[in-house]
Amino acid sequence: MTTLRPAARPAGRRTGRPAGRRTGRTRFRRAAQRNLTAYGFLCGALICFAFFSWYPMVREVLLSFQKTNFVGAARWVGFDNFRTVLADPVFTDAWANTAMFTLLALLIGYVVPFCAAIVLNELRHARGYLRFVVYLPVMLPPAAAVLLFKWFYDPGPGLFNQVLKAVRLPTLAWLDSTDTSLLSLVIVSTWMNLGSGTLIYLAALQTIPGELYEAAELDGAGLLRRIRHITIPQTRLILLVMLLLQIIATMQVFIEPYLLTGGGPEDSTVTVAYLMYQYAFNFNNFGGGGALGLMLMLVLMVFSAIYLRVSREDAR
Amino acid sequence: MDRRARRGVRAPFQKGNHPMRSRLLATLLAAAVGVTAAGCGGDDSGAKDDKPLGAGTKVSITVGCMPAKSQPAQRKEWEEDVAAFQKLHPNITVVGKDAFPCMDPNTFQAKLAGGQVEDVYYVYFTDVRGIIANGQAADITPYLGAAKQYPNLDPNVEKVFKDGDKVYGLPRQNYAMGLFYNRALFKKAGLNPDAPPKTWAEVRDAAKKISALGGGTVGYADMSAKNQGGWHFTTEIFSQGGEMVSADGKKSAFNSPQGKAVLQTLKDMRWTDNSMGSKQLLVDADIQRMMAAGKLGMYLGAPDNATALVDQFKAKYDDFGMAPIPGSTGTLMGGDGWLFSPKASPEKIKAGLMWLDFYGITPGQGQLNYARAKANGRPVGLPQPKLFGPNAVGAKDRELRAASANLPVGNFKPYEDAYNTVPGKLEPPQAQQLYAVLDSVMSAVLTRQDADIDRLLADAQKKADAALARSGS
Numbered sequence: 001m002t003t004l005r006p007a008a009r010p011a012g013r014r015t016g017r018p019a020g021r022r023t024g025r026t027r028f029r030r031a032a033q034r035n036l037t038a039y040g041f042l043c044g045a046l047i048c049f050a051f052f053s054w055y056p057m058v059r060e061v062l063l064s065f066q067k068t069n070f071v072g073a074a075r076w077v078g079f080d081n082f083r084t085v086l087a088d089p090v091f092t093d094a095w096a097n098t099a100m101f102t103l104l105a106l107l108i109g110y111v112v113p114f115c116a117a118i119v120l121n122e123l124r125h126a127r128g129y130l131r132f133v134v135y136l137p138v139m140l141p142p143a144a145a146v147l148l149f150k151w152f153y154d155p156g157p158g159l160f161n162q163v164l165k166a167v168r169l170p171t172l173a174w175l176d177s178t179d180t181s182l183l184s185l186v187i188v189s190t191w192m193n194l195g196s197g198t199l200i201y202l203a204a205l206q207t208i209p210g211e212l213y214e215a216a217e218l219d220g221a222g223l224l225r226r227i228r229h230i231t232i233p234q235t236r237l238i239l240l241v242m243l244l245l246q247i248i249a250t251m252q253v254f255i256e257p258y259l260l261t262g263g264g265p266e267d268s269t270v271t272v273a274y275l276m277y278q279y280a281f282n283f284n285n286f287g288g289g290g291a292l293g294l295m296l297m298l299v300l301m302v303f304s305a306i307y308l309r310v311s312r313e314d315a316r
Numbered sequence: 317m318d319r320r321a322r323r324g325v326r327a328p329f330q331k332g333n334h335p336m337r338s339r340l341l342a343t344l345l346a347a348a349v350g351v352t353a354a355g356c357g358g359d360d361s362g363a364k365d366d367k368p369l370g371a372g373t374k375v376s377i378t379v380g381c382m383p384a385k386s387q388p389a390q391r392k393e394w395e396e397d398v399a400a401f402q403k404l405h406p407n408i409t410v411v412g413k414d415a416f417p418c419m420d421p422n423t424f425q426a427k428l429a430g431g432q433v434e435d436v437y438y439v440y441f442t443d444v445r446g447i448i449a450n451g452q453a454a455d456i457t458p459y460l461g462a463a464k465q466y467p468n469l470d471p472n473v474e475k476v477f478k479d480g481d482k483v484y485g486l487p488r489q490n491y492a493m494g495l496f497y498n499r500a501l502f503k504k505a506g507l508n509p510d511a512p513p514k515t516w517a518e519v520r521d522a523a524k525k526i527s528a529l530g531g532g533t534v535g536y537a538d539m540s541a542k543n544q545g546g547w548h549f550t551t552e553i554f555s556q557g558g559e560m561v562s563a564d565g566k567k568s569a570f571n572s573p574q575g576k577a578v579l580q581t582l583k584d585m586r587w588t589d590n591s592m593g594s595k596q597l598l599v600d601a602d603i604q605r606m607m608a609a610g611k612l613g614m615y616l617g618a619p620d621n622a623t624a625l626v627d628q629f630k631a632k633y634d635d636f637g638m639a640p641i642p643g644s645t646g647t648l649m650g651g652d653g654w655l656f657s658p659k660a661s662p663e664k665i666k667a668g669l670m671w672l673d674f675y676g677i678t679p680g681q682g683q684l685n686y687a688r689a690k691a692n693g694r695p696v697g698l699p700q701p702k703l704f705g706p707n708a709v710g711a712k713d714r715e716l717r718a719a720s721a722n723l724p725v726g727n728f729k730p731y732e733d734a735y736n737t738v739p740g741k742l743e744p745p746q747a748q749q750l751y752a753v754l755d756s757v758m759s760a761v762l763t764r765q766d767a768d769i770d771r772l773l774a775d776a777q778k779k780a781d782a783a784l785a786r787s788g789s
Contacts (some may be wrong), residue, residue, distance in 0.1 A: 069450040069451050069452050070425055070428045070429035070452070071428065071450075071451055071452055071658045071659070072451065084786055087782060087786065088779075088782070088783075089775075089778065089779050089782065090752075090779070154595050155594040155595050156532055156593065156594050156595055157532065173594075173763065175597060176594070176595070176596045176597060176762075176763040177763060177764070178763070178764070261541060261597055262541030262542035262543075262597060262599065262755065263541070263752075263755070264540060264541050264545075264597050264755060264756065264759035264763075265540070265596070265597060265756075265759035265760060265762075265763040265764070266756045266759055266760045266763075266764075267756045278752060280425075281421050281422050281425070282421060282543060282748045282752065283746075283748055283749055283752075284425070284443075284446050284447075284450060284748075286425065
């Protein structure tokens with residue numbers, strides 16, 4: 001191929017622009033013809049993203065600077081919608097709750113699937129069955145899973161308090177207490193999504209060469225040292241990517257407070273996404289909802305930028 | 317890990333995994349924005365237009381809240397009514413749109429934006445003020461001559477659809493909140509089901525006796541989530557003689573002795589008497605489920621709760637009864653009705669009013685045809701709706717209902733007897749915002765034994781005043 005290159009290189013490249021332009025156009029045409037099918041497929045995806053993802057985002061940004069009743073023309077109101085939501089006393093609660101939910105979700109929801117994956121990876125028997133069992137909750141529709149937990153958390157006949165009573169431990173108010181309501185939502189969220197996280201970690205664990213473990217074992221390394229010196233370094237990138245994705249996802253928590261607590265008790269489970277919903281659909285203030293959405297989007301963009309950078313590094 | 321993160325893990329292969337994961341909500345928001353075509357509904361001049369719709373003027377109207385197919389008897393009656401109306405007015409075509417529930421706040425704005433809202437659309441009383449204030453309903457004042465029964469409506473009910481002198485809609489159902497109770501449990505607890513509690517002190521006593529039955533039985537239940545706690549707080553403060561907002565609607569007024577009395581009563585029942593059960597953050601469906609299962613003694617509600625309990629939870633009408641609101645100093649009026657699309661033409665508004673006159677507010681016809689409802693095996697006899705004032709039309713409606721009653725109407729007699737003596741009050745401005753604020757107060761009192769009522773009300777007052785100031789009420 002290299003021997004052909006000089007001959008294939010256009011003469012005009014050295015001699016003048018017109019030939020170069022012509023050659024460029026020819027190349028472009030050839031490339032376009034070669035990739036026509038690919039562009040066709042790309043168009044479908046682009047149209048879908050444009051309509052269902054980018055357009056709503058642009059509209060949301062515009063909406064956050066407008067007041068509209070969806071009947072007449074929307075009115076530009078500058079930063080009024082932002083001032084409105086910033087002056088709302090629940091605004092700071094919502095961000096604090098969201099941050100706390102994210103933190104708890106990282107402490108619980110991030111560690112548990114990784115540990116489950118390590119255990120599953122170490123098992124020699126009933127692997128397929130256990131993987132199925134771990135993945136099972138993911139197959140439940142989110143609303144069904146959340147409502148199942150509504151019964152689990154019932155302070156009276158609920159499953160959790162019955163178990164606590166059976167082992168002679170004090171019962172908890174779960175969703176009905178400001179001390180435990182947010183944690184209760186994190187538990188639901190973790191349970192619902194344990195399966196997919198575990199499977200991803202498991203896939204990552206299985207890419208680690210077995211020789212590394214064998215060598216470590218020969219050197220007398222125990223389980224914890226093997227995890228610390230082999231498993232974690234070898235899965236560092238996937239762990240980082242999952243961490244960022246989890247932050248991005250959990251900051252948008254909505255369905256759990258919506259279905260389980262309605263933001264209560266005492267606004268202790270009002271999250272930013274839930275407040276956004278309240279503004280838009282209960283208070284009929286779409287501008288306020290849009291402003292909140294834009295703020296959340298900007299915060300998440302920071303994490304997304306880090307994620308993109310990390311995933312690019314990973315690809316390299 | 318969160319479910320959304322689970323989706324996100326596909327990200328390395330999908331470009332869509334960026335911060336805009338909030339696009340679900342963004343899509344909903346944007347869907348609601350789409351079209352902003354200028355409205356052309358009604359006649360902005362406000363001049364009276366008594367001219368009847370010409371017989372040669374062909375009009376087609378879409379109407380919301382047609383009974384769903386899952387309610388075959390009501391659906392059949394609706395279709396009969398449409399056929400009869402179209403026979404009377406061959407130039408008008410009524411196109412019913414069914415949905416369950418009749419109005420979903422999640423889709424209403426999107427329908428409005430997309431031009432999909434019906435010409436005659438359904439609303440709850442709670443939302444009427446906000447919709448009118450947002451300019452999302454047509455002014456029908458000039459065309460009211462098309463609804464012949466309109467002057468006979470109870471002015472207190474019609475007030476819901478008015479803003480100043482302008483009228484925007486007509487009621488479909490209305491009620492005053494009262495004390496809904498379980499007669500079977502009253503008997504079990506040694507209480508007289510024909511002499512329900514009249515005051516909050518009596519409610520407290522009865523709740524204690526009912527909860528003493530044990531087995532998870534709850535004496536009295538109240539809501540405290542999804543804005544329904546605030547809604548019930550409003551009912552309860554009215555029952556104590558208090559107000560939600562000042563006379564000009566600019567300031568909240570619930571941080572008052574009456575507001576404190578509401579919360580103190582609930583706190584005493586919840587923590588001192590332990591008669592409200594341990595599970596809180598309840599919403600209406602939770603409470604109805606408890607009542608239908610025979611595990612709840614009392615709650616505040618409307619007469620049509622009986623229908624919901626029988627239809628959805630297979631309970632028996634005989635087991636339930638209604639009394640006026642405890643204290644009988646005042647109560648919250650509730651209900652639903654129809655507004656008109658702001659894009660509806662004068663002809664459509666006239667046709668819509670003619671249809672509503674025929675179907676909704678003429679005794680013996682449409683939804684008020686009790687004889688037909690009874691023949692179709694539907695329940696008749698609940699003291700709801702009460703659309704008319706103390707006039708001949710109202711008397712006729714009551715007579716027709718009594719003549720076809722097939723329910724144990726005596727169970728609702730205490731409520732009906734007091735109906736005209738308990739002042740009914742409308743929901744406050746910015747109702748949903750105030751309810752959201754008061755949800756927090758209600759949930760605090762019901763979930764925290766050391767809840768400081770004074771502090772809670774003071775905090776709520778600040779939030780409510782800020783909300784009212786923001787809205788410019």
